[in-house]
Amino acid sequence: MxxxxxxxxxxxxxxxxxxxxxxxxxxxxxxxxxxxxxxxxxxxxxxxxxxPSQPEAEANQTGEEPGLGWSIREALLQAGIxxxxxxxxxxxxxxxxxxxxxxxxxxxxxxxxxxxxxxxxxxxxxxxxxxxxxxxxxxxxxxxxxxxxxxxxxxxxxxxxxxxxxxxxxxxxxxxxxxxxxxxxxxxxxxxxxxxxxxxxxxxxxxxxxxxxxxxxxxxxxxxxxxxxxxxxxxxxxxxxxxxxxxxxxxxxxxxxxxxxxxxxxxxxxxxxxxxxxxxxxxxxxLAREARSKGGRKEISLYSPDPGASLFRFAFSLEVLSPVHLRNLAIALAASGVAGLAMLRVGPRFGLELGAASVAVSLVTPLVVAEMAIFLVGSIMARDLAAMWVLRVYALDLVPLASGLLLKYTVYLSEAFLVLGVFESLIVREPLALLQPLVVLPITVFVVLLLLVSTSYLASKRRIVRRMPTGLYMFEDIALLVVALIVVPAYMLATFLFKEVLLPRLTPQTTALVVAASLGLSWLLHEASKKALAGAIRVFDLAS
Amino acid sequence: MRPIEVSGLIKRYGRTEALRGLTFSVREGEIYGLLGPNGAGKTTTLKILVGLLTPDAGVARICGHDVVRDRVRALEAVGYVPENPVCFQNLTVREFLEFVGALRRLGEDDVHEAIDRYLSLFGLSEKRDELLGNLSRGMIQKVLVSAAFMVRPRVLVMDEPMAGMDPEAQHAFKEEVRRMTSQGVTALISSHLLDMVERFCTRVGIINEGVLVAEGTVEEVKSRAESGEEATLEEVFLRIVGE
Incomplete structure (x- = not known):
């Protein structure tokens, strides 16, 4: 050496x-x-x-509020930790x-x-x-x-x-x-x-x-x-x-x-x-290329007399409807279900409060989804934008591509919500918790638009697009952290509104109304977003 | 002892046998063109020679040193140009060449002199402080060739070295390789540019499906293929590979 x-x-x-x-x-x-x-x-x-920080008892004697540290300590002890x-x-x-x-x-x-x-x-x-x-x-x-x-x-x-x-x-x-x-x-x-x-x-x-x-x-x-x-x-x-x-x-x-x-x-x-x-x-x-080649794809023909349909199949169907993706989703849902049932049965024996676990899930869910959103940026660069020049040369209209990409990543993020929702709905015994992905759908569409636009911008600033799942340099990571700063509070707020405000008031009628309104709003947002994204790709002159 | 000796090389990728007992050698001062269709095993051979791949069997030697067992001594003699124009995206041209120079323990003055010389030769002097990630494919290729030349190699191993280069740079490249080989440096070049190989290489070897199927000077290969003196190397190549 x-x-x-x-x-x-x-x-x-x-x-x-x-x-x-x-x-x-x-x-x-x-x-x-x-x-x-x-x-x-x-x-x-x-x-x-x-x-200096002081214990609660001391604080009570002096009539002061106990510090944040003591509040956290109390919360942890109450949760049996x-x-x-x-x-x-x-x-x-x-x-x-x-x-x-x-x-x-x-x-x-x-x-x-x-x-x-x-x-x-x-x-x-x-x-x-x-x-x-x-x-x-x-x-x-x-x-x-x-x-x-x-x-x-x-x-x-x-x-x-x-x-x-x-x-x-x-x-x-x-x-x-x-x-x-x-x-x-x-x-x-x-x-x-x-x-x-x-x-x-x-x-x-x-x-x-x-x-x-x-x-x-x-x-x-x-x-x-x-x-x-x-x-x-x-x-x-x-x-x-x-x-x-x-x-x-x-x-x-x-x-x-x-x-x-x-x-x-x-x-x-x-x-x-x-x-x-x-x-x-x-x-x-x-390694990413190798992993992709291992993941078999369903035989989906990309040919269609309608170029828009071909583009949409390329951006959406090829991956979302692939057997590997469907299998992974099924495994994740099953694992989440098993974990929820195990927590329901075993958690209390370990002294874990299920209520506290539910709160923890509520806090963790937006973070997980935001983290996933950042990870997806690598995937967007690796899978969707890597050969953008082909599409810029051959595709007359990029709107179907934008629509497919928006839909694909909306599905992915919603699936993450669903997987975590299965776990939570089991431990709080509330099936309506499964509705969260649908209720927060408009926010998800907006977040996906934000991600795709910012990623397209970053990609357009590079001569050679990085082709790796986490293949980002530090400054790009930091730019995406800024995106996360928008995503995390947005999801936290949405989760809070859903669980604390909406869920306790849901009746069959209001459920149907809320879901219909959410889907309608999401569709409107999607229609507006696909044009915005297609325009952004052209404006940024994203080519390779 | 020859500067490049390859004997009984076998390399498998899973069930695919890329090299099946490949044997050849290159003499001092030669410009040896390694030809073959896609997937014949050219790049695998070159990567074994520069220690990037380990053979499953057989030996590859550079200046008498086994590239697996005596890796450092073998690679000290080599200047290498990879097949793809890969580079450290966020190093400048100068930094990259200094990096290579430092790894070869070249003196600071020697490194800077070599940088000036080769950047000037390939018309890249203005680009010395540009990030490699901002350069075109051809420019990156010139930088990689400069790096291979500046380490004072006894053996040059180059995979498609002129890909993406402009005619002026191709000319400068060929002149420099000829100058170096005239001083005893040995060059092994893999290429699909048969016209160039015909006019530039002193000897060629054609490999197909992991074995050497023809070797010699261009004339010798032509006569063995019974193609006649009028035939081009391209016609000879197609005939040999098609057999």
Whole structure:
């Protein structure tokens, strides 16, 4: 291994993925953002040190309102969640992510750009040299992306009972967790690659271990240590940052242990790297193409004497009516149903309040859908806009294309609502909760329009359209976060209105009325949106 | 020892056998054209030679070094131009060439001198601070060729190196390759431009379905194919591959 070359690799990868597309391009904006962050941090620190957080009892004595931290703490305790549960649950979540790493997807070292494989790996260096450079660049990138975690400072400060050191350790621990999972993912992929034909055995072994863990949890009505123990130090470090009883020392012990394990993971990965055949370093675009070619399609003829019908079939029917999509939807609905029934039966035995779980679902649903919306942008670029020039040359009218795209992504987002709705309707025993996708349909149509227009704009600014599901550079991610800032509150408001205002008042007549009104409004919006989107594609001169 | 030696190469992609015991070698100072229809195994061969693919069997050597077992030593001798004009989208032309120079441990002055020389040769001097992602296909190709030339290779491995290049750049490319090979550099070029290969390469090899089906100078290949001296390489190629 050549450490000097590794540093060179790290330097230029960081330049390519972070510095040049983001920092250099938006120098002033980045500088302003950093100044605002630092200023806000200083102001928050000063404000907090002047008004320390206090327990509720103390607050009652002094006649002051208890802080936000105490309210959150109370809410969690009422839902039957204490810090031990939080550590176990977090540990189990990390364990679950390890299971997914072991069992889902193709075993490969994923790279953003084809050049990282075709050009970089054709240079004279060992794979370990490349891996070290790549890991250093990723850590640097993640540390930059972790800056927003400092936004959690006030809440961490409140929750920790006014301990500024612990509050400051929270973003650092969050960064460590992200880096830990990223490094673990790379190591798991390396192990899967090296396992070759025995990879299936590896998957089976992992599945067996987790099944035993799940069975043990069900038998003891507690999250099994088999699931939570491997990640306990990391979970403890995170949770102890926001507890009162544990001091800075406890946080540092958990954090130090996590960092040590992280470094050990990196060392093992780099040690094994020289055994990895270079062809397993694969561009995400290639993996996406491969995944798409695996997903069989229903035999839908794209030919029609009406060019508009052909375009619509291309944009909508080809994917939405594909057996793979229908199968995935059926699996997701079934899994959601099973999870809802399990929660209904098992949740109370674990001390979980179903009401609290329902509230959590209400909060999580808009976030999940918004996150999905961001993910879909990659899909839009990869599947729909990648060969736009063909359509610009051959299609006289882009409205059918716009209509198909709008409908396709409206269906996808509505399906996400439906899947989460199945879970919720089971745990609150309210079948009408399933109507949410229909009631919020106008918002979904609007969100999809916003996504497609903004994605078309971003795509038109690139000479070569990225062809990968998450193939976006940081500045595009950030632009899409702005979209998410519109999407999340919109869905939160819609969810609140549906559940708190509408659902308690629904009768068969009002249900029919609301659904009819929603569908009518959605149709009107769709009709207006398809023309707007087709116009936008022409105005942006989106060609390839 | 020849600069490029390929012996009994076998490479499978699932059930498809891309290379079925391919064997050939290239002599020092030669410009060797590797020809074959789509899917014949040309790119696979070139990727094995530059360490991007691992063969299932057989050996590929660069200057005597096995590209799998002695990867670094083998690749130190190679300048490579990939089939597709892939590039680091957000590096400038200068940054990319500096990156390659740094990985080859070239001195700073040497790197800058080489950058000036090759950017000027290919008419890209004005583009040195442009992001690669903003360049056209042909321009990216010129940058990739510049990178392969500037590392002082003993062996050039190039997959469709002139794709997308304007005639002026094609001329400059051919002149530079001729200059380098006259100084002992060996060039292996895969191409579909048969006219160019006929006039430019000193020896050609035709592969089909993963095996070498003809090899020699253009004249030798013509006579073996019994095509007569009047026949073009294109006619010879079609005859051999069609057999």
């Amino acid at each position: 050549d450490a000097r070359k590794s540093l060179t690799v790290a330097k230029y990868l960081f330049k390519n993925y972070v510095l040049n597309p983001f920092v250099k391009r938006f120098k002033t904006a980045v500088l302003a953002f950093l100044i605002v962050c630092v200023a806000a941090g200083i102001l928050a620190a000063v404000a907090f040190s002047l008004s 204490d810090k031990g549960d939080a550590i176990s649950a977090l540990g189990a979540m990390f364990a679950l992510s390890l299971l997914l790493m072991l069992t889902v997807g193709t075993a490969a070292i994923r790279v953003m750009e084809e050049a990282e494989y075709e050009l970089l790996l054709a240079q004279p260096m060992e794979l370990s040299t490349y891996f070290l450079g790549r890991e250093i660049a990723e850590l640097a990138q993640m540390s930059l992306m972790s800056l927003p975690y400092f936004g959690f400072l006030p809440i961490a400060y409140e929750l920790s009972g006014g301990n500024m050191t612990k509050a400051l350790l929270f973003p650092v621990t969050m960064f460590t967790a992200v880096a830990f999972l990223s490094a673990l993912s790379t190591l798991v992929n390396v192990v899967r690659i090296l396992a070759e034909e025995r990879e299936r055995l590896l998957r089976l072994g992992a599945a067996a271990y987790y099944s035993v863990g799940a069975a043990h949890s069900l038998l003891t009505w507690q999250i099994s240590p088999l699931l939570s123990l491997p990640f306990k130090p990391l979970a403890e470090a995170l949770v102890h940052c926001v507890t009162i009883t544990e001091g800075v020392r406890e946080v540092l012990i958990g954090w130090g242990l996590s960092v040590s394990i992280l470094l050990a993971i990196e060392a093992v990965t780099i040690r094994l790297a020289d055994l990895v055949p270079p062809e397993f370093v694969r561009p995400i675009s290639e």
